[in-house]
Amino acid sequence: MNSPDASQRRWTLLANATGWLGGAVVIAWFAALLFRHHIPVIPEVDCQGYFLIARSFSQFEWPRWPEDFSRFVGHVWVQVGEQHVMAKYPPGWPVLLTLGYWLAGLAGALWVNPVLAVLGALAFFLLLWRLFNVPVAFIGTTLWVFSPLVPFYMNYPLSHSADVTMTLLAFLFTVGAAQTGRLWLLIAAGGCAGFLPAIRPVNVLLWPALAAMFWALHPGKPRRWRAGLVAWLIPLAMLALYNWISFGAPWRTGYALTGEQTGFGWQALESRWQLLPAITTTFFEPRWWGLILAGMLLSWRRWKLAVAIALWLLPLPVVYASYYYFQPHEEFTRFLLAGLPAWILWVGFLLPEDARWRLVGLAGFGLWLAAVPPAFLVHLQQHQAGRQYTNLEESQSAAVRLAGMFHRLPKTNHLPPGPGALYATGRRGWTFGATKNAVNYDLASWHDAHYDKPLDADCARAKIWEDPRRHAARHEWYARTDRRQDFLTRIRHDLAAGRAVYFADDYGWPMRKWIAAAPDLKLHSISSGNLWQLSQVPPPAGANSRISSATPPRLSDVRYHH
Numbered sequence: 001m002n003s004p005d006a007s008q009r010r011w012t013l014l015a016n017a018t019g020w021l022g023g024a025v026v027i028a029w030f031a032a033l034l035f036r037h038h039i040p041v042i043p044e045v046d047c048q049g050y051f052l053i054a055r056s057f058s059q060f061e062w063p064r065w066p067e068d069f070s071r072f073v074g075h076v077w078v079q080v081g082e083q084h085v086m087a088k089y090p091p092g093w094p095v096l097l098t099l100g101y102w103l104a105g106l107a108g109a110l111w112v113n114p115v116l117a118v119l120g121a122l123a124f125f126l127l128l129w130r131l132f133n134v135p136v137a138f139i140g141t142t143l144w145v146f147s148p149l150v151p152f153y154m155n156y157p158l159s160h161s162a163d164v165t166m167t168l169l170a171f172l173f174t175v176g177a178a179q180t181g182r183l184w185l186l187i188a189a190g191g192c193a194g195f196l197p198a199i200r201p202v203n204v205l206l207w208p209a210l211a212a213m214f215w216a217l218h219p220g221k222p223r224r225w226r227a228g229l230v231a232w233l234i235p236l237a238m239l240a241l242y243n244w245i246s247f248g249a250p251w252r253t254g255y256a257l258t259g260e261q262t263g264f265g266w267q268a269l270e271s272r273w274q275l276l277p278a279i280t281t282t283f284f285e286p287r288w289w290g291l292i293l294a295g296m297l298l299s300w301r302r303w304k305l306a307v308a309i310a311l312w313l314l315p316l317p318v319v320y321a322s323y324y325y326f327q328p329h330e331e332f333t334r335f336l337l338a339g340l341p342a343w344i345l346w347v348g349f350l351l352p353e354d355a356r357w358r359l360v361g362l363a364g365f366g367l368w369l370a371a372v373p374p375a376f377l378v379h380l381q382q383h384q385a386g387r388q389y390t391n392l393e394e395s396q397s398a399a400v401r402l403a404g405m406f407h408r409l410p411k412t413n414h415l416p417p418g419p420g421a422l423y424a425t426g427r428r429g430w431t432f433g434a435t436k437n438a439v440n441y442d443l444a445s446w447h448d449a450h451y452d453k454p455l456d457a458d459c460a461r462a463k464i465w466e467d468p469r470r471h472a473a474r475h476e477w478y479a480r481t482d483r484r485q486d487f488l489t490r491i492r493h494d495l496a497a498g499r500a501v502y503f504a505d506d507y508g509w510p511m512r513k514w515i516a517a518a519p520d521l522k523l524h525s526i527s528s529g530n531l532w533q534l535s536q537v538p539p540p541a542g543a544n545s546r547i548s549s550a551t552p553p554r555l556s557d558v559r560y561h562h
Contacts, residue, residue, distance in 0.1 A: 088254025
């Protein structure tokens with residue numbers, strides 16, 4: 001006759017095997033979804049800022065460039081030193097992108113995000129296992145990958161995937177260090193915690209939660225804590241050095257040059273606190289909230305752990321809700337993704353210790369889950385993230401062709417060897433400019449009337465979003481520049497420098513007419529779309545050359561207003 005202990009062991013083995021198998025299937029499905037919808041281009045100027053920093057790091061250069069209002073367009077760039085610009089973002093995410101650049105250039109860097117996302121899902125599974133048990137790990141990981149925000153923003157080439165994954169690794173290593181006391185886990189926990197502000201400065205708010213998690217799980221007095229402290233200080237010291245060299249002080253970030261630190265306040269929070277519950281509705285479908293709320297009610301049995309989870313959960317929504325520009329929909333709630341796993345952790349308090357009841361819980365969850373995949377696929381098509389997936393797949397094909405075309409085009413007499421330059425707007429130019437030895441110019445800099453306007457002193461968004469000094473200097477420069485002549489001069493300069501020059505006129509702007517009116521320039525169609533290659537027509541023998549050899553205008557005569 002079997003003993004109760006033997007029977008319990010069999011039930012536990014069966015529950016754990018079911019959880020491990022289910023977790024493997026869910027994570028594999030998540031990886032397949034991310035890789036199927038891999039985003040192979042840089043879709044916006046914010047992404048371009050991160051990738052240009054990473055490209056400089058990969059070439060062992062400091063990410064600082066001479067000011068050029070036709071190459072660095074948008075709110076990303078801040079003026080540093082004398083007539084130089086930098087991207088205002090912190091260096092943590094570009095450091096991770098650098099690994100991709102070293103392995104496979106820009107293509108490798110663009111794969112870093114989905115790989116990190118899969119690593120983050122695995123880290124979350126292991127974290128749930130460490131804190132609770134394997135069946136909870138399966139249930140929690142399923143809730144994570146089926147969240148409407150996660151599949152898109154973990155794949156999108158911004159810093160959210162790195163932000164979430166590094167947060168999960170910090171908590172995983174902290175829990176492991178507390179439970180086992182192993183030195184390497186303590187060092188890893190300290191290093192990940194210290195690296196978090198290098199991805200997003202607001203992540204310092206997660207430090208109390210990490211400390212509370214360690215306190216909740218450590219059985220006695222911490223030993224060898226100094227090793228973790230040193231590991232925590234090293235990335236902080238490197239971040240302070242980066243800020244010092246880049247922006248003039250160890251505590252000053254690029255955001256400070258636009259005044260974004262002034263955008264937080266009690267007034268915004270008081271007027272928006274009632275929207276905090278609405279923010280969370282973008283995280284899950286309503287069916288999941290019953291599980292989460294039930295887990296909250298049962299969390300009193302492990303109150304120290306509940307306190308740590310609450311400290312992880314609360315600060316980010318409160319701080320971002322106090323930002324003047326924050327709104328409760330996907331575009332903004334994506335900034336709360338680093339706190340999203342804390343909501344799911346409450347589910348861990350539901351399943352009892354008895355393995356048979358865990359199996360009952362798994363069976364019930366499986367029946368509940370059976371209706372989710374069809375509903376989720378429909379939801380993905382209707383949800384904003386799903387629409388963006390579709391649009392990116394359809395509209396990025398030209399950008400992908402262009403990125404590969406630069407490397408594959410034969411070098412002929414009218415296509416000089418060497419680096420290339422692209423005159424385009426949008427993801428074509430942003431992607432092309434992040435490749436090695438490539439230069440991209442934004443056509444908006446010669447056309448968009450927005451850049452004619454001075455900084456509106458009454459516009460709070462402009463005051464915070466833009467670098468005021470750079471905005472004023474750009475306005476002054478545009479007011480004194482013949483844009484048509486500047487555009488043609490730059491093209492001639494790039495051709496004379498041996499660059500293969502491309503032009504993409506997607507919006508019917510007048511630049512193509514400007515080129516057609518220049519007798520020394522010639523357009524060659526290179527795709528069924530509006531992608532063109534430019535060459536310089538040699539002057540007739542004995543005739544005076546009409547080709548201007550002038551270099552593009554410099555900004556030495558533009559005064560930056562201090």
